[in-house]
C-alpha cells in the first residue's frame with residue numbers, strides 16, 4: 105500500500121492516544137514539530153528493509169534477536185565512553201550467543217531514541233509534594249522540581265539531536281573497526297575481566313581467537329569478522345515526534361518512521377482502537393508490540409490483522425513480558441493460536457518488565473533469578489510447541505551499576521550505584537551471565 109496523502113497518513117490523530125504528555129503550549133509544540141519535519145531522517149529506509157529481512161530469518165529460526173539498552177536513555181548519558189560501553193556489552197553478549205549457539209545474532213540497541221516513558225501513574229508524590237511523573241528526557245526532566253517536571257516541547261528537538269549524536273558514535277565505532285572480532289581481548293581490559301562472567305568471557309574470547317587464527321591459516325579472513333550490523337530501536341510512544349520523522353520512501357512512496365530502524369508499541373499503548381496501532385499499521389518498518397499477562401489470544405490475533413495483514417515474516421515481533429511466575433501458563437495459548445493463524449511473527453522474551461519488584465530499601469529492582477526463570481520458561485514453552493524462541497529484549501547498561509539483585513549484586517548494594525531514571529538495568533557482568541545461560545538453553 106502506498107500512502108503519501110497526509111489525510112490518510114494522519115488517521116491516528118482522530119483516535120485516543122494513551123500516555124501522551126500534556127504540553128502546556130500547543131503553539132510551541134506545533135513550531136517544534138514543523139522544525140522536526142524539516143530535519144533529515146536519522147536512519148534510511150533501506151536499512152529498515154535490511155532489518156526486516158534479518159527479522160524474517162529470526163522468525164524462521166535461522167538467527168537470534170538480541171535487543172537491549174537502557175530503560176530510559178538520558179541526554180546526559182551520551183559520552184563516547186557510555187555509548188561504547190553499552191555497545192560493547194551488546195556485542196559481547198551477541199558474541200557469546202553466536203559462538204555458543206552457532207547462530208547469527210541480529211543486534212538491535214534500545215539506543216539513539218529511547219527517550220520517552222509510559223508511566224503507571226501520572227504524578228509522583230515525595231514528602232507531601234505532588235508533581236507530574238518523569239516521562240523521559242524528551243518530555244520533562246528527572247529532577248523533582250515543578251520547572252523540570254513541566255513538559256517542554258523543545259526537548260523533542262534535543263531528543264532528535266541526541267539520537268543523532270549517539271548514532272554518529274555507533275556508526276563511527278563500527279566504521280573504525282571497533283567491532284572487529286580481533287579486538288576481542290581489548291574489549292575486556294577492564295573491571296569485568298575480574299568477575300566470574302568476565303573470566304568466562306575471556307576464555308571464550310581466546311577460543312574464538314584461536315578459531316579465527318585457524319581460519320586465517322586457510323586464507324579465510326572473513327569480512328564478517330571485521331564488521332558488524334547494528335540497528336536502533338525505541339518505543340515509539342510520542343506520536344507527534346514519530347509522525348514528524350515519518351517520511352515516504354522516494355521510490356515506493358511507502359511510509360517509514362525514520363527515527364529508528366525498528367519501533368515498538370508498549371504494553372500500555374497497544375489498544376486495538378487506539379492511535380498507536382493505527383499509526384504503526386501505516387509503517388513499513390519492522391515493528392514490535394509488547395504483550396503483558398492480560399493479553400488474550402484474540403487480542404494478539406486482532407493485532408496481527410491490523411499490523412501484519414499480509415502475514416509477512418519479519419514484519420511483526422511479539423515481545424512477551426508475562427513475569428517468571430506466569431510465562432509457562434500464559435504463553436502456550438498465545439503461541440498456539442498465533443501459529444495456527446499462519447502468521448510468522450518473531451517471538452521475543454522481555455524478562456524484565458513482568459518481574460519488577462520493590463526492594464526492602466524501596467528501590468525498584470528485578471531479581472536476576474526471575475529474569476533467568478522467565479527466559480527459561482519462554483524456551484521451554486517454544487520447545488514444547490515446536491515453535492521458534494526468536495530472541496530476548498533486555499534493559500541493560502555497560503556501566504557497573506547496582507540496580508538488579510543477584511549475580512554479584514545484593515539488596516544492600518542497591519544504593520551504591522542506582523543510576524537509572526526509570527527501570528533497573530542489568531550491568532555488564534549480569535548481562536554476560538545471562539548470555540551464557542541463554543546459550544546453554546539453546547543447547548538443551
Ligand SMILES: O=C[C@H](O)[C@H](O)COP(=O)(O)O
Pocket residue numbers: 175221222223224225457526527
Ligand atoms: O519501562 C517501562 C515503564 O515505563 C516503566 O516500567 C513504568 O514504570 P512505573 O511503573 O514506575 O511508572
Ligand SMILES: C=C(OP(=O)(O)O)C(=O)O
Pocket residue numbers: 175222339369370371372394395425454457
Ligand atoms: C515500557 C516498557 O515496557 P512495557 O511496555 O513492556 O511495560 C519498556 O520496554 O521500557
Ligand SMILES: [Mn+2]
Pocket residue numbers: 175176457499526527
Ligand atoms: Mn522499562
